[in-house]
Amino acid sequence: FVAAWREADKNLQRVSSGLVDPGYRFPKPTLFVNVSTLERKKIYLFNWLSAHALWISQVDLCLPSRFPSPQMWRDFLNTIDTDPLPSTQTPLRNPGFGRGTRGNYMVRNAGEYYICTGPVSLYLSIVQVKILSLSNPPLWFIWSLLWELYELNFRYELYVLDWALVPNLWTSSDEMWLTRQTLLYSIFPGESSLVMWSESLPQDSRKLGLCATDVLTALPYINKFCHLLSAWPGVPARLQYPVEMKDQDDKEVYAVFSLVCRFYVQTAFDFLGQQPSLLCMFQFI
Template sequence: MFAAAWREAGKNLQRVSSSLMDPGYRFLKLTLFVNVSMPERKKIYLFNWLSAHALWISQVDLHSPSRFPSPQMWRDFLNTIDTDPLPLTQTALRKLAVWDILGEGIINLAQGLAGAMEEITWQGMQVKILSLSNPPLWFIQSLLWELYELNFCYELYVLDQALIPNPWTSSDEMWLTHQTLLYSIFPGESSLVMWSESLPQDSHKLGLCATDVLTALPYINKFCHLLSMWPGAPAHLQYLVKMKDQDDREVYVVFSLACRFYVQTAFDFLGQQPSLPCMFQFI
């Protein structure tokens, strides 16, 4: 649904509302991992991200920075930012900018392989550092799936805050209610819990991407409910959609409408292809 919505979306840059959204990336682009051909470089990239990603998620979630790194800044980070003073070259200045955005704690966690332990924990699993130079396919697929989900979740989060700021600023009670609604679109309890759980073991943990319509339906309704508050939202999104005698056509119609509205709105404010959820490849 999301992929089809992107294919149909208007992509004229004149649609984009400039200056409303930070142009940086809350999480790194997946191509930074996919396009690395040198085994040792891939190992360093993966190790640095796995070392720092839990703390970075918490920073984005709890104390969101005012700026976010560009793709080049993320590449510099994955390459390892030297903590020793550097001569003021253009590269060094860019790395200092990365330090300023990500913070000292993140930089100190991602200091490359020197002195690294033999294993690192990710998604409740122990991952051998030596395996990162040529990681198993399931590991890369799972890691990329997590990045898809993280990017989608937090782009949705920041778009919602920009488009309807009132629930986020009017009162603590309204803020909590609205945040709970947003988190309910995703499997897991809430907030960071969804990223600390083990990888999905069945389609019931896939939320909007569950292959079974009945499983996905509660998440679809929450997604539509959230979007219905946005400016210009189709009126149909205001109403709870239900299965009628195992007939899922209405669900598909409404979900397709929601996907098209979300993708177009996201492009209009981000100025780039939005991050979209994807199917998980079960181990």
């Protein structure tokens, strides 16, 4: 995917604006990397871990009409303690996340963003995190959090693009909606569909789906990815039928995977007008 982005035509005249919201469904991983102090990093981590389970469930249930910008995410992650909110659910006055009490939840309702008070459990996937450790988090935790954000951004961006480019496959009937949703979910390993925080972190590369280092392991996910994109406008003819690995020769598989990555990244740019969210390898320790 990274190589496909390097080779993509980034001429803004290609961009068809208005069809897809270019906002970010989740924080950019770089927001957590470019933090100046340990205390500020703790605030960022605490706010995201406090909110992400409910936010993911809201995004998965009903996509917001407008997604947050990077600055909105930065403002939310940078939130510190203020006076308690006067009620359990108070709408924000501005269009972003604004300020609220640390540890509250961020939800979306009827196109607006809200902060809700409630009990806080801090989890990354199903790994519970001690709050005190957030000021100096272990390296494995940072790697895992960033990987999860890369995955979430990619998965939901793919979902939104597919809905925008082939809306008839989502809206024609309940049966077609279920068929399309099942195909989308089959691109990723596990049983939690796009709500990946409810599963354990991967324990080996065979659990990485498209990013699996073993070609035979990645092959079914590559073919599902090609199958999904085969309905998109302008798709190369080679992506309209599955690829097979013959006699342990993986050259054709790599060629098809490279082709589908280039097509996806270029199409995503053409409708987002910015670098699309890309998958990255999980760092095992």
